[in-house]
Amino acid sequence: DAETIITETTEKTPLDIVIVVDQSGSMAGNKLAELKKAATTITDLVYEEAKMHNVDHRIAMVGFAMGSTTQDSGSYPKFMNSEILTTGGAPIQYSDKASATLNNAYKNALVSVNVNGNKNSVITTAIDSIAASGATAANIGLTMAANIFAQNSIEGTNRTRVVIFMTDGEPTSWASYDEKNVANP
Numbered sequence: 312d313a314e315t316i317i318t319e320t321t322e323k324t325p326l327d328i329v330i331v332v333d334q335s336g337s338m339a340g341n342k343l344a345e346l347k348k349a350a351t352t353i354t355d356l357v358y359e360e361a362k363m364h365n366v367d368h369r370i371a372m373v374g375f376a377m378g379s380t381t382q383d384s385g386s387y388p389k390f391m392n393s394e395i396l397t398t399g400g401a402p403i404q405y406s407d408k409a410s411a412t413l414n415n416a417y418k419n420a421l422v423s424v425n426v427n428g429n430k431n432s433v434i435t436t437a438i439d440s441i442a443a444s445g446a447t448a449a450n451i452g453l454t455m456a457a458n459i460f461a462q463n464s465i466e467g468t469n470r471t472r473v474v475i476f477m478t479d480g481e482p483t484s485w486a487s488y489d490e491k492n493v494a495n496p
Contacts, residue, residue: 323364325470327421329459331452333478334374334392338443350438361425371420371459372396372437375452376445392445395420396437417462
């Protein structure tokens with residue numbers, strides 16, 4: 312007598328997630344603590360999913376803010392506090408000119424969330440390094456996310472791309488809504 316065995320398999324799709332966080336001055340204090348807590352919760356959930364289903368989910372984290380809308384000025388560089396946080400070292404600052412260093416950082420920004428059964432410490436370090444200073448420049452954060460995806464081809468893979476955008480408000484240039492310089496560059 313033959314016995315029938317039914318096996319059910321579910322294949323989990325690996326994710327490439329870019330977490331884009333607001334590092335502007337309005338995020339100081341309790342908002343910054345809550346932002347870090349939310350980022351930790353998200354990355355913990357992704358890690359548990361990766362570990363449970365043996366799938367290579369990758370995370371990149373970028374922060375955005377701005378010192379000046381037009382140029383470096385005194386102690387406020389134009390792209391102050393806009394940076395790639397998941398570098399494994401010091402954050403790499405965004406600039407408005409493409410460079411080999413910046414493109415290499417974009418290419419390496421996505422890191423596996425699960426490293427030898429443990430949550431990748433690069434992600435934890437990135438979350439710890441989030442700091443609040445400068446004006447809101449959401450467009451820069453989203454541009455960095457697009458550049459990370461542009462430098463990491465998924466052609467021939469079944470990876471899914473996700474952007475998680477975390478902010479407290481509207482694009483501003485220091486004290487007011489700035490459609491010309493921030494919202495529609």
